[in-house]
Amino acid sequence: MTMTGTCPHCDWQVVAGSYAEIVELYQRHLRNEHPEAWMRS
Numbered sequence: 001m002t003m004t005g006t007c008p009h010c011d012w013q014v015v016a017g018s019y020a021e022i023v024e025l026y027q028r029h030l031r032n033e034h035p036e037a038w039m040r041s
Contacts, residue, residue, distance in 0.1 A: 009034045 005014045005022035012029055016022045030038035 007034075009037055 002015050002017060003019060003022055005016065005026055006012065007026065007029060009030075010033065012033070014022060014025050014029075016025060027038070
């Protein structure tokens with residue numbers, strides 16, 4: 001099963017095999033690209 005995730009701050013999108021993987025990739029994206037938003041989450 002594949003799932004997709006997006007970022008509300010930009011056009012970032014990801015396809016992953018699990019919800020946990022999407023969360024990990026999204027957190028990494030926030031930390032690298034939107035550090036202020038990452039600090040709030």
